[in-house]
Amino acid sequence: MRPLLHIPDGFLAPQVALGLWVATAVVIGIALRRIGQRGPAAASQTILMGLSGAFIFAAQMFNFPVAAGTSGHLLGGVLAGFLLGPWAGSVVMATVIGIQALLFQDGGLLALGANIFNMGVIGTLGGTLVARGIAATLGNARRATLIGVGVAAWLSVMAAAGFTTLQLGLSGTTDISIGLPAMLGTHALIGLGEALISVSAISFIAVSAPEIFAKSVPAAPTSPRRRIAAGLLIAGTTVGLASLFASTSPDGLEKVATDLGFINTSQAAPFELFASYSVPGFSGAAGTALAGVIGALVVLLLIVFLNRLASARKSS
Amino acid sequence: MLQRSSQRDARGAIVAALLTILGIALLPAGSYVVYALVWLAVATAGAASGYAPFTLARRGLIALPFTLAALPLIFIRGDELIWSGALGSAQLSISGAGLRIFLTAAVKSWISVQVGTILVRRYPIESIVGSLRALKLPDAIATGAGLTVRYVELLRGEASRMLRARSARSASPVGETRERIGGTIPWRAKVTGNLAGALFLRAYARAGRVEEAATARGAAGSLSLGSLIQPDARLLLKVLLALLAFTAITAAGALLPRV
Numbered sequence: 001m002r003p004l005l006h007i008p009d010g011f012l013a014p015q016v017a018l019g020l021w022v023a024t025a026v027v028i029g030i031a032l033r034r035i036g037q038r039g040p041a042a043a044s045q046t047i048l049m050g051l052s053g054a055f056i057f058a059a060q061m062f063n064f065p066v067a068a069g070t071s072g073h074l075l076g077g078v079l080a081g082f083l084l085g086p087w088a089g090s091v092v093m094a095t096v097i098g099i100q101a102l103l104f105q106d107g108g109l110l111a112l113g114a115n116i117f118n119m120g121v122i123g124t125l126g127g128t129l130v131a132r133g134i135a136a137t138l139g140n141a142r143r144a145t146l147i148g149v150g151v152a153a154w155l156s157v158m159a160a161a162g163f164t165t166l167q168l169g170l171s172g173t174t175d176i177s178i179g180l181p182a183m184l185g186t187h188a189l190i191g192l193g194e195a196l197i198s199v200s201a202i203s204f205i206a207v208s209a210p211e212i213f214a215k216s217v218p219a220a221p222t223s224p225r226r227r228i229a230a231g232l233l234i235a236g237t238t239v240g241l242a243s244l245f246a247s248t249s250p251d252g253l254e255k256v257a258t259d260l261g262f263i264n265t266s267q268a269a270p271f272e273l274f275a276s277y278s279v280p281g282f283s284g285a286a287g288t289a290l291a292g293v294i295g296a297l298v299v300l301l302l303i304v305f306l307n308r309l310a311s312a313r314k315s316s
Numbered sequence: 317m318l319q320r321s322s323q324r325d326a327r328g329a330i331v332a333a334l335l336t337i338l339g340i341a342l343l344p345a346g347s348y349v350v351y352a353l354v355w356l357a358v359a360t361a362g363a364a365s366g367y368a369p370f371t372l373a374r375r376g377l378i379a380l381p382f383t384l385a386a387l388p389l390i391f392i393r394g395d396e397l398i399w400s401g402a403l404g405s406a407q408l409s410i411s412g413a414g415l416r417i418f419l420t421a422a423v424k425s426w427i428s429v430q431v432g433t434i435l436v437r438r439y440p441i442e443s444i445v446g447s448l449r450a451l452k453l454p455d456a457i458a459t460g461a462g463l464t465v466r467y468v469e470l471l472r473g474e475a476s477r478m479l480r481a482r483s484a485r486s487a488s489p490v491g492e493t494r495e496r497i498g499g500t501i502p503w504r505a506k507v508t509g510n511l512a513g514a515l516f517l518r519a520y521a522r523a524g525r526v527e528e529a530a531t532a533r534g535a536a537g538s539l540s541l542g543s544l545i546q547p548d549a550r551l552l553l554k555v556l557l558a559l560l561a562f563t564a565i566t567a568a569g570a571l572l573p574r575v
Contacts, residue, residue: 008379010424011386014341032454046456047530048523050463051471055519057464058471061479062515064501064508074512083516095460103441105378105429110337165385173386173421175393183385196502200509201516209517 004183005075005160006100006115009108013171020167021113027121028094031087049088052080053095064193077119077160078153079198081128083205083216089128093120114167118160127156133233135217142206145217146199153198157191158184232300236293325547326439326447328554333435335558337428339565345420346574351427353572354565358430365438375433379425386421389414416575441465450547467522474518478511 012020035049036042056076063073076096081089094116100106107115134148161183169176206213257263274294278287336358343350359369367375389411396412435444442465449458499507548554 004382004385006382008382008425009337009341009428010379010426011382011421012341014338017341028457032456035456042456043535044523044527046459047463047527048520049456050460051467051519051523051526052516053460053464054467054471055516057468058475059512059515061472061475062508062511064504074508076512079512079516091457091460095457095464098457099441099461099464102432102444103436105375105432105436108337108379108425108428109334109432110341110428168385173389173417175388178388178392179385193505196505197509197512200506201513202509204510204513205516208513209520212517212520 004186005119005164006097006107007111007118007164007167008105009110011108011168011171011173012111012114014110016167016171017110017114020117024094024113024117024121027125028091028116031091031125034087035091045084045088049084049092049095052084052092053099056080056092056096057099062197064197073193074197074201075119075123075157075194076198077124078127078131078149078156078194079201081124082131082149082152082198082202083212085216086125086128086132090120090125093124114164118163118167122163123156123160126159127152130155130233140217142213145206146203149202150195150199153195154188154191157187157194161187232297236296324439324443325450325551326435326443327451328548328551328558329435329439330444330447330451331555332558332561333431335562336431336565339562339569340424340428340431342566343424343569344574346416347569347572348419348423348575349572350565350568351423353568355427355430357561358427358434362430362434362437365434367434367437372430372433373426376426376430379429380422382425383418383422386418389417463526467519470522471515471519475511475515478515482507482511 035045038045056074059074059076059079061073077089077093080092083089084092097107097116097119098112101109101112101115131145131148131152134151135145138144138147162180165174165176165179165183168174169179202213202216254263257266274291277291279290279294282290336354340354343354359372362372363369391408391410391414393411393414394409395414398410398412398415400407400409402408439447442462445453445458445461445465448461449455453461
């Protein structure tokens with residue numbers, strides 16, 4: 001099973017492709033500026049980036065069996081981003097995706113901006129920031145880092161698949177309502193392989209070369225506000241994506257009640273805010289995802305409120 | 317003196333390829349006559365580069381799996397129905413508009429891949445990277461791409477040797493011949509991750525040696541890898557021809573009939 005993330009030319013509307021070229025150029029421009037600010041270290045960073053690009057190419061040869069005829073293999077965005085830093089990682093992935101398009105015709109030239117945006121910007125830059133956010137939220141210990149990398153690697157594949165489908169939908173070459181669940185469903189498994197390989201690779205490096213691993217973990221302590229923001233982003237993204245897979249079938253009690261014929265004896269709730277996990281004005285998957293995000297926010301606010309209440313009682 | 321292939325100026329070809337692909341992307345849906353004409357022109361350019369049309373056409377099929385993304389449009393769009401009926405227990409309909417979008421995307425990607433294939437056939441990747449640098453590709457990307465291209469085979473060789481070692485130790489993928497399969501899925505994933513980790517450490521060590529060698533030779537800052545040594549004297553003419561081709565494709569798309 002191979003990921004369908006390298007969009008060929010002909011599938012994106014020119015305005016979508018060119019718009020994503022501009023967005024990608026802006027982000028990669030910022031990344032290059034950030035790398036350039038490292039002064040004399042920038043030259044050695046560039047050499048490491050070049051060799052890391054070759055590493056990503058070679059590491060994509062590694063696959064592992066999942067089931068008969070199906071194998072997982074590495075995309076490497078979060079791995080590169082975590083080891084080299086989010087900005088350098090995104091430039092490495094941009095280079096790799098560009099060479100793949102030129103050398104192997106794996107992805108189009110006009111669609112290159114979109115492919116770099118999906119895998120290099122969203123997948124690598126975004127994925128690495130999520131990995132670091134999770135690691136910082138959980139305390140930056142080795143286990144926290146590995147959890148962060150695993151979750152981010154899975155999310156990076158899912159986000160790239162989601163963005164790819166949205167761009168195809170905007171271009172009129174796919175139907176989002178059918179394409180999105182199909183792409184996310186397939187890539188959920190691919191993402192699992194990506195997460196397992198990335199975590200194992202980082203774990204191996206942490207044991208074999210602790211000095212390289214230590215360089216990858218940001219030393220600066222994270223403020224509580226940033227931790228909360230990172231937590232919100234992660235919870236929101238996870239809930240939003242997971243909501244798309246919410247079952248529309250009745251739960252266990254409803255099923256039994258229907259089968260035994262006493263479902264009609266149930267009484268309606270006195271009020272309905274988000275009936276059947278949907279938000280008024282939003283239909284389908286968007287409504288379910290929004291309901292999930294609102295639910296997560298309500299739980300967060302409740303926890304904050306209870307925490308403050310407990311603190312106030314303790315101090316009094 | 318013979319010009320080394322890695323020093324050739326590919327700027328004109330890159331501009332021509334990009335403009336051709338842009339022209340193809342801008343063609344309206346259902347312009348099958350224009351698609352055929354453009355493919356004939358591309359196949360002619362391919363033949364001039366030593367690519368047999370059939371081989372080139374087969375190479376273009378590389379993008380075929382992606383057409384799956386557009387396939388549902390044939391069956392779910394309700395407009396311009398071509399056929400509707402029952403297929404077993406399922407009710408099925410085929411939309412003319414959906415079919416047109418599907419075929420358009422498939423043909424456009426098929427021709428575009430062939431354009432890219434000809435570019436790489438005519439110019440080695442080192443020339444293309446050097447030409448992109450000359451087209452103002454940022455130094456960090458050009459140097460990084462140059463190093464990636466230079467060391468990719470070396471690291472692929474390392475990866476192949478690691479995979480052979482893994483096969484001998486029973487963690488090989490299902491279905492491959494003469495290889496034993498062992499362990500649980502998480503264990504196999506861990507082995508694969510360990511291989512990736514070990515390969516990164518080798519790449520890291522190699523990067524250190526490259527830097528030492530560069531410093532020893534007096535390099536400071538940019539390595540200027542992938543530089544263009546001899547510019548093409550006919551560059552302007554090639555760019556003008558590329559613009560002419562782009563205009564011709566766009567005009568044909570606007571003037572010739574669509575289905």
